Amino acid sequence: QVQLVESGGGLVQPGGSLRLSCAASGISGSIYSMGWYRQAPGKQRELVASILNGGSTNYKDSVKGRFTISRDNAEITVYLQMNSLKIEDTAVYYCYSRQRIFGPPSWGQGTQVTVSS
Numbered sequence: 001q002v003q004l005v006e007s008g009g010g011l012v013q014p015g016g017s018l019r020l021s022c023a024a025s026g027i028s029g030s031i032y033s034m035g036w037y038r039q040a041p042g043k044q045r046e047l048v049a050s051i052l053n054g055g056s057t058n059y060k061d062s063v064k065g066r067f068t069i070s071r072d073n074a075e076i077t078v079y080l081q082m083n084s085l086k087i088e089d090t091a092v093y094y095c096y097s098r099q100r101i102f103g104p105p106s107w108g109q110g111t112q113v114t115v116s117s
Contacts (some may be wrong), residue, residue, distance in 0.1 A: 002026045002106040004095045009111030016115070017083045022095030022108055024076040031079035032077040033098045034071060038113075045094070049080060063089075085115045 008020040020036065035050030035058075049069040050058045057069055068081040078095060095108035 002097060003096060004106055004108035006093070006095045006108040006111040009093060009113045011114045011116065012085055013117050014085060014087055014115055016085050017081070018085065018113060020080040020081075020082070020093055020095075020111060022078045022112075024078075024097055024106075027076060027097070027099070031076070031099055032095050032103070035069060035096060036078075036080050037094045037096060038089075039094070040088075040091040040112075043051060043091075048093070052076065079113055082113070087114075087115050089113060090115045 003025045004022055006020060006022045008018060011017060012018055033050050033052050036048045037045045038048050039045040042046045046060065048060050048063055049067055051069045051071045059067060066084045070117055071078045091113060092110040093113050096105040098105045
């Protein structure tokens, strides 16, 4: 059974930085994609960034140029470097992994990111 464990959330002032990590275990076979969703109070969960097995990345428009997703294939860990954080980035951030392009995702437990002065 796939387990995803996130870390790195917290409270930061606007303009600050945080780095989220997500370590995967229990995976047999290859991973098609990993990435991060977020969900703010009263809003739907939205895709923030994803990275494919070959290294291609995709970002939500509002985080382009500020967030960077990367992946350590040997450790099966995905990172999200978040710079120039804004109040509207406040949300619970969820790591996911997907082993097939249309396969069901596995989810982490979520980590809170709060941007506030």
